[in-house]
Amino acid sequence: MSVPLTPRNALVAGVIGILALVPIYAAAGGNTFMISLFTRIVILAIAAVSLNLIMGFGGMVSFGHAAYLxxxxxxxxxxxxxxxxSGFLQWPLAVAASALFAVTVGALSLRTRGVYFIMITLAFAQMVYYVAIGLDRYGGDDGMTIYKRSQFGGVIDLSNKTAFYYLCLALLLAAIYLVWRLVHSRFGMVIQGARSNERRMRAIGFPTYRYKLLCFVFAGMLCGLAGALLANHTDFISPALMHWTRSGDLIVMAVLGGMGTVFGPVIGALALLVLEEALSGITQYSQIILGPLFLLVVLFARGGIDGLLVGGRHG
Amino acid sequence: MADALLEIEGVSKRFGGVIASDAISLTVPKGELHAVIGPNGAGKTTLIAQLAGEITPNAGRIRFDGLDVTALPVDRRSQLGLARSFQITSLFLDFTALDNVALAVQAHAGHSFRFWRNARREPQLRDPARAALARVGLAGRADVIVSKLSHGEHRQLEIAMALATSPRMLLLDEPTAGMGPEESARMVKTLRELKGELTILLIEHDMEAVFALADRITVLVYGRIIASGAPEAIRANAEVREAYLGEQEAAHG
Known part of the structure; x- marks a missing residue:
């Protein structure tokens, strides 16, 4: 299958190229912080891609997505x-626990819509947040250091920063590919149809609820994986992982990059985190600049950065 | 009736103090084009919504092909072959016309827990969708985003989507609503072609269209059936003339 050279494909190839070269550039400059920053970007990009699956394509605005992290x-x-x-145990369990949580939240919240849906997803996320604070054995409010990263029995050593970075990047690319296949499949058409006009979907014979619920679970699982990566990256867990402002950050990434395109959230994560980093070097009030910037994108570039650079929607 | 496809028995629906459906009983045999007419607010759309399953009646039974569907949700009724079009156009505006119809085909092509193949490249979805578009005269507009289509084309697309679910019965809610005379004539032509092939319950304000198409006509006023019969009989019915037709003719004259 040949890939046509459209502006979007060029942009995607460019961003992936930059991400692939980060460790080489960092090694050349002896800048290990850069790898750390980009590992974080890639991991949160996975989370943003998963959120975009339900929000951008399914129209389900979850304000509790950080719960899965x-x-x-x-x-x-x-x-x-x-x-x-063993990572072979830890990671599948992380994903399974996320799936279980998503089934519970989805089964209840998907019966509502609009503001109610947003509020219920937020409420569930807050619940998990406070449960984590209550886990004294696992650090409670202060969090807890993880002394040993997930072990994969010699297949890959996660304490090697470069290896870990490339693993995260590979998982991001795999996630993008899977989501891309998903949204263009029959299942994806149902999800997008339900976003566009759910009443009509039911009138033509789709029991939309079960499709939306499964989509919600898929997104939760993918974000749960991102959570497992993030814990390995920081060697630390704390309730702050799932603070509601982080759910907000994920929404910002998806909107900033371009909802409704599979790759958009990656650009959003990149833009937001790089800007945050760059601005924090200049002022401690980086939000004063980021806030209005976000406003401009929402007001004048409905397709996000992706739409701004490429034009059009779809992809 | 032996070959009745749709049987409505004493269906009543009230919204607060308003009686939208007052013990409506009606039988539509297979193959008939049955028109329901009545002044604004007569409860015609409420009746269709109850038949399609969006509104549950307070009393009464609805049977489709002998099966009691009164308690079935919308999507199950659609799966049984009961398709509706909407008075106020209800489409997937950000999709192409072909995508819209292909979704309707997909809804009746087994479950959609299929995650890998590109649905837009599946001939078993696209081919029937193109055929349905062609039937309503939209073959040349297949790849246009629906929000860019004209009002008349939206109405045609509504029919194409209902058709694409391979229904046994169509519930059409004012298919010519808001159309100019030319578009209206094209819709009547489309409906005439469908007549006989499918059982149709038609709600319509355009009396010319109704009398040109209907095998039988039911007149609804304030949620109650005041007359039901062949077009000639309805035209001659004094009560109907007074309640409805006369009013219109007076307005026209």
């Missing part, structure tokens, strides 16, 4: 604390 992260942290270090 927490659940994935705590799954790794708790197991590590209890002496289970």
């Amino acid at each position: 927490g659940i994935g992260g705590y799954a790794v942290g708790i197991l590590a604390k209890e002496g289970v270090n």
Whole structure:
């Protein structure tokens, strides 16, 4: 299958190229901080891509998506604390726990819509946040250090920064590909149809609820994986992983990059975190600049940065 | 009736103090084009909504092909072959015309828990969708985003989507609403072609269209059936003339 050279494809290829070269550039400059920053960007990009699946394509604005980062992260942290270090166990459990949580939240919240949906997802996320604060054995409010990263029995060593970065990048690319296949499949058409006009979807014979619920679970699982990565990246878990402002950050990434395109959130994550980093070097009030910037994108570039650079919607 | 497809038995619906459907009983045999007419606020759309399953009646039964569907949700009724079009156009505006119809085809092509193949490249969805578009005269507009289509084209697309669910019965809610005379004539032509092939319950304000198409006509006033019968009988019915037709003719004259 040949890929046509459209502006979007060029942009995607460019961004992936830059991401792939980060460790080489960092090594040349002896800048290990850069790898750390970009590992974080890539991991949060996975989370933003997963949020965009339900928000951009499914029209389900979840304001509690960071809960899955927490659940994935705590799954790794708790197991590590209890002496289970195998990533082959930790990561599937992180994903499974996220799926379970998503089924519960989705089953209740998807019966509502609009503001109610936003509020219920937020409420559930806050619940998990306070549960984490109550987990004294696992650091409570202060959080807890993870002394050993997930072990993959010699297949890959996560304490090697470059190896870990490339693993995260590979997972991001895999996630993008999977989501891309998903949104163009029959399942994806149902999800997008339900965003566009759910009443009509039911009138032509779709029981939309079950499709939306499964989509919600898929997104939760993917974000749970991002949580497991994030815990490994920071060697630390704390309730802050799933603070509601982080759910807001994920929404900002998806909107900033371009909702309704599979790759948009990656650009959003990149733009937001790089800007945040750059501005924090200049002023401690970086939000004063980021806020209005976000406003401008929302007001004048409905397709986000992606739409601004490429034009049009779809892809 | 032996070959009745749709049987409505004493269906009543009230919204607060307003009686939208007052013990409506009506039988539509297979193959009939049955028109329901009545002045604004007579409860015609409420009746269709109850038949389609969007509104649950307070009393009464609805049977489709012998099966009691009174309690079935919208999507299950659609799966049984009961398709509706909307009075106020209800489409997927950010999709192409072909995508809209292909979704309707997909809804009746097994479950959609299929995650890998590109649905827009599946001939078993696209081909029937193109055929349905062609039937309503939109073959040349297949790849246009729906929000860019004209009002008349939206109305045609409504029919194409209902058709694409391979229904046994169509519930059409004012298909010519807001159309100019030319578009209206094209819609009547489309409906005439469908007549006989499908059972149709038609709500319509355009009396010319109704009398040109209907096998039988039911007149609804304030949620109550005041007359039901062949077009000639309805035209001659004094009560109907007074309640409805006369009023219109007076307005026209």
